[in-house]
Amino acid sequence: MGSNLLAKGYEPHDVEKKWYRYWEEEGLFDALEENQAQPYAIVIPPPNVTGVLHMGHALNVTLQDILCRYRRSRGDNVLWMPGTDHAGIATQNVVERKLAEQKTDRHALGREKFIEAVWDWRAEYGSAIINQLKRLGASCDWQRERFTMDEGLSRAVRKVFVQLYEEGLIYRGDYIINWCHRCHTALADLEVEHEEIDGHLYHIRYPFPGSDDGLVVATTRPETMLGDTAVAVNPDDERYRGLNATHVVLPLMAREIPIIRDSYVDLEFGTGALKVTPAHDPNDFEIGRRHELPSVKVIGDDGLMTAEAGAFEGQDRFGCRRNVVEALKAQGLLIKIEDLNHSVGHCYRCKTVVEPNLSTQWFVKVKPLAAKAIDAVEAGRTKIIPPNWTQTYYDWMYNIRDWCISRQIWWGHRIPAWTCEDCGEVIVAMEEPTTCRACSGARLARETDVLDTWFSSALWPFSTMGWPDQTKLLKTFYPTSTLVTGFDILFFWVARMMMMGLQFMDDVPFRDVYVHALVRDEHGKKMSKSKGNVIDPLNVIEAYGTDAFRFTLTAFAAQGRDIKMSEKRVEGYRHFINKLWNAARFALMHLETPEDLPTNDQLTVPDRWILSRTRTVVEETAAAIDEYRFNDAAAQLYQFVWHEFCDWYVEMSKPALYGNQGENRARATRGVLWRVLHDMLILLHPLTPFVTEEIWHQLPGAEDSIMRAPFPGDNERLPTLTADPEAEAATATLMQVITGIRNIRGEMNIGPSMKLSVILQSDDNDIRGVVADHRDLVINLARLEDLEVTSTGAKPKASATAVIDKATLYVSLEGIIDFQQEAARLRKEIGKADTELGKLDKKLSNADFLEKAPESVVAKVKRQHADFSDKHKALMSHLERIEALAADG
RNA sequence: GGGCGGUUAACUCAGUGGGAGAGUGCUACCUUCACACGGUAGAAGUCACUGGUUCAAUCCCAGUACCGCCCA
Secondary structure, three states: OOOOOOOOOOOHHHHHHHHHHHHHHOOOOOOOOOOOOOEEEEEOOOOEOOOOOOHHHHHHHHHHHHHHHHHHHOOOEEEEEOEEEOOHHHHHHHHHHHHHHOOOOHHHHOHHHHHHHHHHHHHHHOOHHHHHHHHOOOOOOHHHOEEOOOHHHHHHHHHHHHHHHHOOOEEEEEEEEEEEOOOOEEEOHHHEEEEEEEEEEEEEEEEOOOOOOEEEEEEOOHHHHHHOOEEEEOOOOHHHOOOOOOEEEEOOOOEEEEEEEOOOOOOOOOOOEEEEOOOOOHHHHHHHHHOOOOOOOOEOOOOEEOHHHHHHOOOEHHHHHHHHHHHHHHOOOEEEEEEEEEEEEEEOOOOOEOEEEEEEEEEEOOHHHHHHHHHHHHOOOOEEEOOHHHHHHHHHHHOOOOEEOEEOOOOOOEOOEEEEOOOOOEEEOOOOOOOOOOOOOOOEEEOOOEEOHHHHHOOHHHHOOOOOOOOHHHHHHOOEEEEEEEHHHHHHHHHHHHHHHHHHOOOOOEEEEEEEOOEEOOOOOEOOOOOOOOOOHHHHHHHHOHHHHHHHHHHOOOOOOOEEOOHHHHHHHHHHHHHHHHHHHHHHHHOOOOOOOOOHHHOOHHHHHHHHHHHHHHHHHHHHHHOOOHHHHHHHHHHHHHHHHHHHHHHHHHHHHOOOOOHHHHHHHHHHHHHHHHHHHHHHOOOOHHHHHHHHOOOOOOOOOHHHOOOOOOOOOOOOOOOOHHHHHHHHHHHHHHHHHHHHHHHOOOOOOOOEEEEEEOOOHHHHHHHHHOHHHHHHHHOEEEEEEEOOOOOOOOEEEEEEOOEEEEEEOOOOOOHHHHHHHHHHHHHHHHHHHHHHHHHHOOHHHHHHOOHHHHHHHHHHHHHHHHHHHHHHHHHHHHHHHHHHO
C-alpha cells in the first residue's frame, strides 16, 4: 500500500493558509516584465479602500482568478494587477464619522490635517479588503499593488487633466448639477439613484397682474417656486392660444415673471402651464438658456434657503416646503394637492435627497471621446461578452452628456488649476506655478475642488503600469487581455476606461470585457444591509472552505443571469470537494511511485474509456474557459469527477488494483489512475486551487507546485491521449448490463448481500464478446455469483428479465421471485416502450416528415423505432411467460 | 414612458429546431475494505399563456400575463 497521509475528510482551513503563503513566497503570482511567453493581463476592478468583501467581489475575483490560473497553465506570462480605489466620497464619509465619534469634525481640523487623518485611516484599515481577497485565493501580483492616490497614479491624473484641458476637452462653467447637501458636493448624473417615492403634486395659481385670475401650475417641489423666473406653455396648446397676458405675479415674492412659449412643455401634464426654475431643475435650466431667463438660486449649498428666498431665508428646504404651502393656502392660491408617486434622486453614497442646483463646476466634454469608444467596439477591437451588453453600451455612449468631474470634498486628486488673484487668469499645469503667466503676479489661489473618483479609475489600465512613463510593463501588457466586471459599473468605469485608453494610449484598454451577473439573495433580492439578507463571504469560507465557495460561484455563473446565493447551495459543492478528496485518497493509497501510462495493448476497455473521456474533458474545459462559459466548465468537471471517474472507473479498477488479476494489470491500472488524477487536478486547479494543490503534493512524481504544471495536452513529457469511440461504446454496453441488473435488484427489493446468478443472451457477437471479456468486472459491480453469456434462447424458469440494446438479461430468482411483482415491473417497462413507439410511429407515418426531414434524422428515427420494437416484443414475451408461471402458481 | 432579462421537476437552475436535463430535496434498500459530506435504485415536469412559421417548436417570430433589473 502506498502513502496514506490524507485525512478521511477534507479540512480546508490549515490547507488554505499553508498554500497561500507558499504561493506568495515562491513568487508564483509574479509577472515578468519581459518574457518570450505570450502575455496575458487583467487589471482588477479596484475595490474601495473602505470596502469589506461582499458577494460581488467574491464572484468577480473568483472568475478572474480562474482565467489567470488557467492561462498560467497554458504557459502564458500572466499579470494580474491588483490595487484599491481611494473612493473619495465614501472614504471621506467613513473618516468623518470617525471624527464625529471623537466629537470633532473636518472643519475643526482643517484641510491638511483632515487629509493626514484619512491617510492614517488608510494605513490602519486600508489593507483589510486586500487580505480578504487573499482568503479567496486571488493570485494577484501583489508586489505591484497600486492605490489610486499613489504618487505615480496622481501624476497620471494631473497629466491627463492638463492635456484634456489644453485640448479644450475640459472646461469650467455654471451648470445645473446634482447637489448632495449631506456630502456637500456635486454628483455626476450617474451617482444619483432614483427611487419611487409617495409624494404630492401641488397645484398653485399664479395670478395675472391686477387680477384674481391666473395660470395654474403644478409642482412636486413647491419651495422652488421662490426661484421661478417664468411660466411656460406649449406654443401648440389651444387653451392658451388667446392668452393676452404677458406676465404673471409670482406668489409670495410679489415679483412679475414672464409667460413664455416653449415646445418642451407637455400638453398632457397638469394644466399645461409649467413653472420655470432655472437654478433648481435641469430641464428648466435648458429652457432658461433658450429664453435668456435669469437664474435665482433659492436653496443654498448647505440645504438652507438663501436670501433670494425672501421671508423664507434660513429655513431648511423641507421645512420651507411646508411653510410655502401654508402661506399659499392662506392666500387662497393653493388650488389642490394630489397624491403622486414620483421618482426622486438620492445620493448613491449617503442616500440623502439630492437637489438640482446651479453651480460652477468642471466638466469633461465627452462626445469626441465617446465617438472613439463607439468606433473601437464597432470595429471589434474590444469585444463585450455576453454580446447583449453591446447595445446598452452604444445607447449610453450615444446619449452621453458632459461629465461633471469636480467634487467639493477634500479627499481626492485636487484639481491642478490656479487662479491669479490679481488678473483672474486661470492656469492649469502639472506642477504648481509660482507666478501668473499673464500679469506675473505671485498671488495664485489653487482650486479647492477635487476630482471625481472615477476620473482616476478611468486611467487604471495604464496608470497602474507606470504611464506617463513608457515602461516595459506597458509595452508588454497593454492593451490588457480581459476585463472582468459586473454590469453595475459598465458606465461608471468600463466606458470611461475605453475613452481614456483610446485618448491617451491610442489603443483600447482591453480586448475582451466579460460582464458577469450580480449576486442576489436566495429569493433574487439585492443583498443589502438594511434588508438584513447579506451573506458574508468570509462566513461562507469559514463554514465550507474557499474551494467549495468558489466552485459554487463558478457553477452558477451562467452568462446573462443573476446568481441567487444561499449557503445551502455551497453545502452541496462542499460534498463535491470532499468527494474529490476521497477519490484522490483512494488513488494515492495505490500509488507509491509515478506510474507510466502503459501502451494501448496493455489497457482494458474501461482503461481506454476513461482515458478517452479525459481527453474530451480536457478539450471541453479549455473551450469553456476560453469562451467564458464558467458554469459549463464547472458542470462538466463535476460530472466527470463524480459520475464517471468515481462512480465507474474507480469501481471498475478495484479488482485489478487489489491484485486479483496479477501484477501487470495492477501496474497498468495504476498508470491510468495516476494519469487521470494528474490531469483532473490540473483541470480543477483554476476553480479549486487549494484542495488541488494539497493533493498534488501527495501525488508521486508531481513536482513542486501545481501552479507550475502545464495544462494536460500541452505537456510534451506525457503521452497524448487519444479519442477511443470503440472503448466508449463497449463501456456503455457494460454499464447497461450492470445498471439493468441493479435495477432489477432495486425494484424487486433484493438486498445487496444477496448474490445473484445472471444469464446474458444475445445474438450480437460483439456484445457477447465484450461482456464475456469483462465477466469479472460485471460480477463485481453487479454483485453476482455467476454470469453466463450465451447466444441460445435458453430461458431460466424463475427469473426477472431486463431488455437492453441487442441483449436480454435473465436474473435467476429461484425460490424468491414474486411473479406478481415481476409482472408489474415488466408492464411498467412495456408502458415506457409503448409511449416511445407511439411518438416514433406518428413521425414515420407522416409522409411530409419522410420527404422533407434530413436523411440522417429519418434514419435515426427508423433505427430508434426498430430498437424499441425489439425491446417491446421481448418484454411482451417475457410478460406472457411470467403470467403463465404465475398462473401455475 | 423607453430598454433589457426571466417564466423548464417541490426548490435553485442548465439546455437544445428532431427521443425533457442537473444539483438539492423526497421514497426504498444498504454502515460493501476512498468517501454516510457515501452507495444503489426509484417517483416527480402541459418547458407561463395565445397565435404564427416549420415535415417537426420547450427552443424561432408576434402578442398577453406575471416577476426582476437598467435608464429617463
